[in-house]
Amino acid sequence: MMFRGLSTKLLNICIASFCKVRLLEKAEAIIIDGVRLGVIPDVVTYNTLVSAYSRYVSLDAAYSVVHRMKEVGISPDVITYNSLIAGSTRDCLLSQSLDLFEEMLQAGIHPDVWSYNILMNCFFKLGKPDEANRVFQDILLSSLASHPATFNIMINGLCKNEYIDNALMLFRNLQRHGFVPQLVTYNILINGLCKARRLRQARTMLRELGESDLEPNAITYTTVMKCCFRSKQYDKGLDIMSEMKSKGYTFDSFAYCTIVAALVKTGRIEEANACMEQRR
Template structure:
């Protein structure tokens, strides 16, 4: 009876330790262990493994590893879970050295690595951009132990994230050929990666294959494919997927609705967009700032600035906080409408409110260039604390159009020296312009400066 009570007490202690570690209360977890020992409730390997996981997650690998010495002092031998937790902590810190050390130490102690030891090692190699090494470990898994579903998903996901989408697809087909039945998660990983790399047709083929495989696409699948359709202007297909998702009763969030709404507006389906908004309100969605930004952006692109500002008033009346995108959209709309002074005033207000104004400045500079106010655009450029490659590109392009090649050349070189990437078209325009206005020697000297700057600052 006493033995059962102690076992039950240790289990309760472990539950308490796990809860405290999840809440980042590591000092209290340590205190709970001490209190338990005083009461005669001795910690076991699960107690220390839980503590190791907490330390690795919230403090670091070294703190987690120090627990092993305490385990040994208490007469508790580490097990495979102990080392798997430490390997996971090393992976979180992107330390392949520590991860490999734990793998070797485990084997030296006579503990056989399990499938999760190998999974963690594979994941660590992928995180560090070492897909070839990850593949070697995967080969060892196939030879020595039985891989699990997670092993295949880690491999496919890792290959995708390291830019090896074709290798991921080849592995996927190879596994299918050898009797592997992929999960919906596996399909989602591949579909998401195909979407990100712009392989829209391949995305749709895999989506159709998923439908025919007996697996039902879930909300993540539908949302991912729908976004891909809209991104690459396949509005009809995107709308069909949204409606299919809706008909199957999947829960779709505000983001899905905003994506759908944005596509309706871009394709000119104003009445459908209005119906969509009405439906969102009817089912209980309160439009958030992202939804209003979508609508404001559409009105600005249609040149209906009065409607856009009316929506801004609605946003303020509802007590919502406008974000930097709201203000940037309005500034861009004013610029495109030719209201430069209005854009300047709004930009000044945006600065006073403490927003990040980089994109807004880029829109403003581009607008100034297009109306021929290059010198003022340069003044604004020099007043900016933060610039990006788009800031430089806009000015370089417009200076070349105005045949002010020397100034464009100085800005282009300055952009490279700042460690930013330049467009090939900008560089070609500058060199071509200098070839007309300068000597061949000056052009060669400038090209050498460009090459040198790229070598030193990239």
């Protein structure tokens, strides 16, 4: 509905803008003003609020918005429930995530791939990789179109639960079936290998990334560089630092301190001083 140039679409843009900067009271006020002007909120309006409340306030506050939308005759959809499940996952509330998933099914709402992705991530966060794998298998066997994020969540979850070999096997198997890795996929694996102190494999993965159509970013280089320093392979770490600098990447404060310490330990005092001066 439109009134004096205003529309529900414009209303939703305004609400999304306020929610993005966590000004939820102003977002609510915009809805009230819009209704007074004859601009009626729709499911997108309420979904924006549900997402914001679940992210910034609480799951209970988000669920109260669901009650409000039902009261005005707007039915929740899969996006509504995905936001609620994501909120409970962030709070590591597995039982609530499962209850919401079941509630969605009971309401006749078909889960999409993101519903399963969120649930899979929840299981991994709670240290339940077997359950996460069952969800993953359900996705593969369903009629849902797989998404790169699904594979990245699975690989990341395996790495974080210290199943790095399983993550690598899955990665190679996916490649054989036509999966084209994203930069984030490589960064996940490189980070997992570094945390497992498997530096050689991390460097191999870095070389593989460099030989692909993708370009390593600051996160990639910094991850491997810090692992080199932790493993006391200072020269290799400094080589990566040089490559990183040659490509115009900068370092965070922790990386700078690590680099300076490595330079000092390898007797390169002047370079350490220059690095400190550059940081000032």
